[in-house]
Amino acid sequence: MxxxxxxxxxxxxxxxxxxxxxxxxxxxxxxxLPCKYLYDETGSRLFEKICELRDYYLTRTEAEIFSRYLSNMAEHIGQDALIIEPGAGNCEKVRPLLQQLDSPAGYIPTDISPEILLAARAEIEALLPTLSVQAAVGDFTQKAFWNSFDCPPASKRVIFFPGSTIGNFDPEQARALLAIFTSQLQPGDGLLIGTDLDKDSxxxxxxxxxxxxxxxxxxxxxxxxxxxxxxxxxxxxxxxxxxxxxxxxxxxxxxxxxxxxxxxxxxxxxxxxxxxxxxxxxxxxKYSLNGFRGLLEDTGFQTVTHWTDRECRYAIHYAQVA
Ligand SMILES: C[S@@+](CC[C@H](N)C(=O)[O-])C[C@H]1O[C@@H](n2cnc3c(N)ncnc32)[C@H](O)[C@@H]1O
Structure with a gap:
């Protein structure tokens, strides 16, 4: 057409x-049909409900890893970092991280679905009134989108990509998306990313x-x-x-x-x-730890460390641009 x-x-x-x-x-x-269209306002609300389901172990397991290792994650990110979150949704997961970080330079949440994102931005601004927050609505798979917002100066940029959203892309598309991420970063900048691990069907x-x-x-x-x-x-x-x-x-x-x-x-x-x-x-x-590390290395990142839950259901990786 x-x-x-x-x-x-x-x-x-x-x-x-x-x-x-x-x-x-x-x-x-x-x-x-492209899965990004699942997220209109109703879809985003339904996804929030999915995250609370007993059967949907991903969110619970990821939250467990965050709460156990948050201070270690914040140490790796360091002082004065700008956090950019593609597909931030309701921005729930970033809040404790932003509170834990040493003088973050700013936070840029982005999403294709404006309603939830803009409500979440207001909540973050109320929670952290001195933090510079700039929300950007658009498609993070489009390189042009990344030029639609300005990044404030920072000691480093860190892309925060939890929720196993990378899993929604097949390996080729994931490689292309990670390459877009590296193109927005400098050597030493970081990526904190969640991946669901392969397991019992x-x-x-x-x-x-x-x-x-x-x-x-x-x-x-x-x-x-x-x-x-x-x-x-x-x-x-x-x-x-x-x-x-x-x-x-x-x-x-x-x-x-x-x-x-x-x-x-x-x-x-x-x-x-x-x-x-x-x-x-x-x-x-679903990835193996080594399989995902290979994908990161193919796209210009070098893995610094990863954290998993006790049953190794889920992993959060910290990588830096080489
Ligand atoms: C799996 S959900 C994860 C939400 C949140 N990051 C979390 O971890 O709970 C995927 C999110 O990415 C957004 N999204 C999906 N595809 C997108 C795209 N191409 N561009 C921008 N946002 C997208 C959706 O609207 C949704 O909020």
């Missing part, structure tokens, strides 16, 4: 890009197919979003949430399965869905 001939009237450039991505993804043999699948069906609602919200923003007519009752571990690719895949053959119209474009075919909506890659 040509953006100039979009059938939607009076739409923002972002909505046009969303439409182009959706139509392009749904015209592939394996239908797919039963634990993994339960985390993405929780018994309270919150992840199912999060996944299906993408169709609701297409209906409301792109004049779509998805019938949500004709799709089911599916998540499974793909051991060869070391990732949990999230799909929406079509339950009955039918057509869907999006901004005037008709798309046919066969019974049983799926829309692939998200990947969550």
């Amino acid at each position: 040509n953006m100039a001939t979009s059938p939607l009237d009076h739409v923002s450039p972002e909505t046009n890009v969303f439409l182009v991505d959706v139509i392009h993804g749904l015209r592939q043999a394996q239908k797919t 039963v634990i993994l699948e339960r985390a993405y197919h929780d018994s309270e069906h919150v992840t199912a609602a999060f996944n299906k919200n993408l169709l609701t979003r297409i209906n409301s923003e792109l004049q779509g007519n998805f019938d949500l009752s004709l799709f089911a949430h599916r998540a499974f571990y793909h051991s060869l690719r070391q990732r949990v895949e999230m799909h929406l399965v079509c339950l009955r053959s039918h057509d869907v119209t999006i901004a005037g474009e008709r798309i046919h869905f066969r019974e049983g075919e799926t829309i692939h909506t998200e990947n969550s890659h």
